[in-house]
Amino acid sequence: GAVVSQHPSRVICKSGTSVKIECRSLDFQATTMFWYRQFPKKSLMLMATSNEGSKATYEQGVEKDKFLINHASLTLSTLTVTSAHPEDSSFYICSAREPGLPNYGYTFGSGTRLTVV
Amino acid sequence: RKEVEQDPGPFNVPEGATVAFNCTYSNSASQSFFWYRQDCRKEPKLLMSVYSSGNEDGRFTAQLNRASQYISLLIRDSKLSDSATYLCVLQTGANNLFFGTGTRLTVIP
Numbered sequence: 001g002a003v004v005s006q007h008p009s010r011v012i013c014k015s016g017t018s019v020k021i022e023c024r025s026l027d028f029q030a031t032t033m034f035w036y037r038q039f040p041k042k043s044l045m046l047m048a049t050s051n052e053g054s055k056a057t058y059e060q061g062v063e064k065d066k067f068l069i070n071h072a073s074l075t076l077s078t079l080t081v082t083s084a085h086p087e088d089s090s091f092y093i094c095s096a097r098e099p100g101l102p103n104y105g106y107t108f109g110s111g112t113r114l115t116v117v
Numbered sequence: 118r119k120e121v122e123q124d125p126g127p128f129n130v131p132e133g134a135t136v137a138f139n140c141t142y143s144n145s146a147s148q149s150f151f152w153y154r155q156d157c158r159k160e161p162k163l164l165m166s167v168y169s170s171g172n173e174d175g176r177f178t179a180q181l182n183r184a185s186q187y188i189s190l191l192i193r194d195s196k197l198s199d200s201a202t203y204l205c206v207l208q209t210g211a212n213n214l215f216f217g218t219g220t221r222l223t224v225i226p
Binding site for chain 1: 149151153158159160161162163166204206214216217218219
């Protein structure tokens with residue numbers, strides 16, 4: 001089945017620094033990838049849709065200048081949290097779906113737990 | 118109104134019990150439906166897709182009722198390893214996914 005690799009799994013950074021999270025589709029090409037954020041005991045919230053070769057589409061309330069998304073190839077999307085603050089501490093997860101297989105659902109990366117201190 | 122409404126639980130059931138979760142949705146144009154399982158501090162993993170005719174995978178049965186706009190998941194003969202949060206997910210349009218808040222299940226020995 002489809003595999004999505006996400007790295008790093010855990011990161012602790014200082015306030016004001018930037019953190020880059022990578023999401024790779026390992027055995028398929030993903031023209032679209034999705035970035036979610038999940039706070040403790042809450043549901044996943046879609047932050048943005050990453051489109052290969054074009055600008056990402058951000059959900060309402062998500063600052064595009066703070067959460068930079070780059071989808072430069074068919075197998076890699078990156079999310080950079082710029083000038084991180086403690087309130088950005090969360091679980092960030094990417095997902096993608098193997099094209100042509102709608103009933104397989106979406107495959108998620110293993111997530112990145114970000115702690116900003 | 119939320120796209121997806123799901124009872125957060127928690128459901129605490131003894132081993133061997135049968136438990137059912139329901140999830141309602143508001144958009145009648147929703148096309149695909151899924152149940153995901155999420156363990157604590159882990160990513161969601163696809164449990165099963167939900168088909169209009171209903172489908173079964175071992176101890177798990179999923180059903181879709183388009184007229185009443187809900188999906189359900191039935192777990193028979195609960196195991197300790199079934200303890201997790203179960204998310205209903207629906208897809209509207211090409212790539213619009215909506216997640217329920219999840220129902221937490223704890224199976225007690």
